[in-house]
Each structure stands twice: as structure tokens, then as C-alpha cells.
Amino acid sequence: MSDSNPCLSCxxxxxxxxxxxxxxxxQSAGGVVPDDQVVLITPHRVAMRGTEQKPVRCTALLGxxxxxxxxxxxxQRSSTCREFxxxxxxxxxxxxxDAARSAHGxxxxxxxxxxxxxxERVA
Numbered sequence: 132m133s134d135s136n137p138c139l140s141c142x143x144x145x146x147x148x149x150x151x152x153x154x155x156x157x158q159s160a161g162g163v164v165p166d167d168q169v170v171l172i173t174p175h176r177v178a179m180r181g182t183e184q185k186p187v188r189c190t191a192l193l194g195x196x197x198x199x200x201x202x203x204x205x206x207q208r209s210s211t212c213r214e215f216x217x218x219x220x221x222x223x224x225x226x227x228x229d230a231a232r233s234a235h236g237x238x239x240x241x242x243x244x245x246x247x248x249x250x251e252r253v254a
Contacts, residue, residue: 136217137217137220137240138200138217139199139200139201140197140198140199140200141196141197141200141217141232141237142192142194142195142196142197142200143196143197143228143231143232143234143235143237144215144227144228144231145182145188145189145191145192145196145200145202145212146186146187146188146189146192146196146231146235147187147230147231147234147235148182148187148227148231149178149182149183149187150178150179150182150189150209150211150212151172151176151177151178151179151182151183151211152164152176152177152178152209152210152211153175153176153177154169154171154175154176154177156177156209156210157169157177163206163207163208164177164179164204164207164208164209165204165207168180168190168191168204170183179191179209179212189202191203191204191208196235196237197235197236197237215227215228216228217240218239218240218242219240219241219242219243222242224242228240
């Protein structure tokens with residue numbers, strides 16, 4: 132992501148979706164996610180605390196959704212979090228990002244506006 136990371140002023144995904152993943156990502160199984168930050172949801176899957184019930188809000192999320200946020204476990208986050216990207220970050224739309232933002236009254240992210248190239252600059 133660029134210096135203008137839209138996630139740092141959003142956090143809607145962390146307060147909208149259940150963040151579940153294979154228990155093998157937990158520290159006790161050799162992974163990086165702290166054991167005290169997850170709850171068991173099936174024999175083989177865990178969820179980040181706070182995302183297993185309604186209203187959803189990951190306990191690792193610090194700040195106010197839509198204002199300024201950060202993940203207190205960023206370096207130790209699960210693959211689910213690592214793989215989730217804001218819309219248009221890599222040039223692709225993510226409808227799940229839009230859904231989370233909408234649930235918190237935030238508008239969808241828009242694709243970047245590319246600078247126009249005049250015909251004389253092409254030649």
C-alpha cells in the first residue's frame with residue numbers, strides 16, 4: 132500500500148466480519164497469532180476475539196472506525212487479515228471492503244484517477 136493507506140482511516144472490516152482461520156496459525160501451534168487473542172469456534176478453527184459475536188469488533192482494533200485506526204497485532208495478524216485488501220489497493224475492486232464500509236456509513240473507496248496523457252506527450 133502507499134503512504135495514503137485507506138485502512139488507517141477505516142477499520143470497518145475489523146468491525147464487521149468474523150475473522151476466523153485455522154488454529155495452526157496460533158503461537159501454541161507454531162504460528163504467530165497470540166493464543167489469548169482468539170476463541171475456539173470449531174475443533175480446527177479459531178476467531179479473533181470480538182469477531183465471534185454481534186456486534187463485531189476485533190479486540191486488536193484500536194481507534195474509531197472511519198476516523199483513525201490501527202491493529203495492535205499487525206505483525207502477528209492472521210492470514211485472513213493479511214489477505215484482505217481495501218478496494219483498489221492493487222487495482223482490484225473488493226466488494227467485501229465496500230460492504231464493511233457501508234455497514235459503518237462510509238462510502239465505498241473509489242479507484243485512483245490516473246493522470247491523462249496529452250497526445251503531444253505520447254509522440
